[in-house]
Amino acid sequence: MHLYPLIRPFAFALDAEAAHRATIAALKFMPTHRPAALPSSLRTRVAGLDFPSPVGLAAGFDKDAEVPEQMLSLGFGFVEVGTVTPRPQQGNDRPRLFRLSEDKAVINRMGFNNRGQPSAFERLQRCANLPGIIGVNIGANKDSADRVADYVAGVRAMSGVADYLTINISSPNTPGLRQLQDESALRALLSAIGEARLPNGPPIFLKVAPDLGEAEPDQIVRVALHCGVDAIIVANTTVSRPELKSRYKGEQGGLSGAPLKALALKALRDFRSASGGEIALIGVGGIATADDAWERICAGASLVQLYSAMVYDGPGIARGIALGLAKRLRLHGFTSISEAVGSDAG
Numbered sequence: 001m002h003l004y005p006l007i008r009p010f011a012f013a014l015d016a017e018a019a020h021r022a023t024i025a026a027l028k029f030m031p032t033h034r035p036a037a038l039p040s041s042l043r044t045r046v047a048g049l050d051f052p053s054p055v056g057l058a059a060g061f062d063k064d065a066e067v068p069e070q071m072l073s074l075g076f077g078f079v080e081v082g083t084v085t086p087r088p089q090q091g092n093d094r095p096r097l098f099r100l101s102e103d104k105a106v107i108n109r110m111g112f113n114n115r116g117q118p119s120a121f122e123r124l125q126r127c128a129n130l131p132g133i134i135g136v137n138i139g140a141n142k143d144s145a146d147r148v149a150d151y152v153a154g155v156r157a158m159s160g161v162a163d164y165l166t167i168n169i170s171s172p173n174t175p176g177l178r179q180l181q182d183e184s185a186l187r188a189l190l191s192a193i194g195e196a197r198l199p200n201g202p203p204i205f206l207k208v209a210p211d212l213g214e215a216e217p218d219q220i221v222r223v224a225l226h227c228g229v230d231a232i233i234v235a236n237t238t239v240s241r242p243e244l245k246s247r248y249k250g251e252q253g254g255l256s257g258a259p260l261k262a263l264a265l266k267a268l269r270d271f272r273s274a275s276g277g278e279i280a281l282i283g284v285g286g287i288a289t290a291d292d293a294w295e296r297i298c299a300g301a302s303l304v305q306l307y308s309a310m311v312y313d314g315p316g317i318a319r320g321i322a323l324g325l326a327k328r329l330r331l332h333g334f335t336s337i338s339e340a341v342g343s344d345a346g
């Protein structure tokens with residue numbers, strides 16, 4: 001994908017949300033093909049699923065499952081679509097998406113804009129026979145009177161078309177959503193999901209915020225293990241504001257990209273020490289290079305995901321990082337990703 005440096009100035013001339021819409025529209029016309037083969041050392045098994053590469057596309061880019069096949073063709077080992085809510089919703093007023101170019105960052109307060117689960121279900125049915133892993137990230141409607149019921153509905157509605165389901169309780173843009181991370185609320189939510197999931201249904205991943213108190217990783221891991229969660233995705237965007245240069249730095253919403261990197265890595269380390277490797281972890285937040293991905297894997301991530309770095313470096317980034325990981329495996333004398341997972345964790 002050496003085209004991206006040519007396309008980028010046109011995309012960056014548009015406001016961020018228009019550029020995103022134009023990218024999705026263009027991707028729909030992209031001929032899809034079987035992804036080019038990656039070194040076999042990158043193959044890895046997590047939560048009973050076989051991933052061709054540990055580098056995935058994070059939720060929020062393809063909210064309505066419009067282009068998962070194209071993103072797999074471009075070299076992502078897996079694609080997480082969503083967040084999808086039971087009913088369609090508009091999200092917040094525009095502008096709600098900002099590129100902080102000087103900081104290689106993004107701020108968004110989209111607010112789960114999506115066309116609803118039935119519409120995503122229909123599109124994903126067409127992907128059923130694709131050779132690739134597609135996860136579905138589910139959330140609650142903003143005006144829902146019973147958020148637990150929304151997640152249970154999401155598990156029931158999307159299990160048939162998802163290789164895995166992500167319970168997203170960490171978006172900062174749906175008021176009160178992050179309170180579901182509190183121990184008793186989380187226990188109630190995950191118990192209800194545990195009862196609703198089918199014995200042969202997809203594994204369940206839980207996505208957490210990077211802005212947690214000191215005791216929270218321990219509590220979340222304890223509840224997640226008790227309720228049979230298969231993996232924890234660390235982390236969503238941050239509401240904190242490390243030092244930023246861009247004129248958009250005062251915008252409300254979740255910050256992602258380079259300034260999130262240190263915080264997301266620390267959160268991953270906290271979850272690794274809380275879990276001691278008992279539950280699979282997926283590292284996300286500020287990953288832009290093979291070194292970033294390698295650092296996350298050595299700190300305990302079995303898989304990684306990214307979104308913001310693709311805005312700046314183009315979709316070829318996934319394959320580049322995957323090949324860089326294969327090189328680092330060789331250099332360290334490892335034959336597989338799983339040998340490297342947590343190798344720094346002590």
Ligand SMILES: Cc1cc2nc3c(=O)[nH]c(=O)nc-3n(C[C@H](O)[C@H](O)[C@H](O)COP(=O)(O)O)c2cc1C
Nearest residue numbers: 058059060082083108236256257285286306307308
């Ligand atoms: C524009 C935008 C929309 C996002 N929407 C979602 C979403 O709907 N659900 C979700 O779980 N995460 C969402 N995220 C968070 C990403 O999945 C990811 O956790 C976060 O951006 C950190 O990764 P990054 O620094 O590589 O972007 C969104 C991120 C961005 C930038």
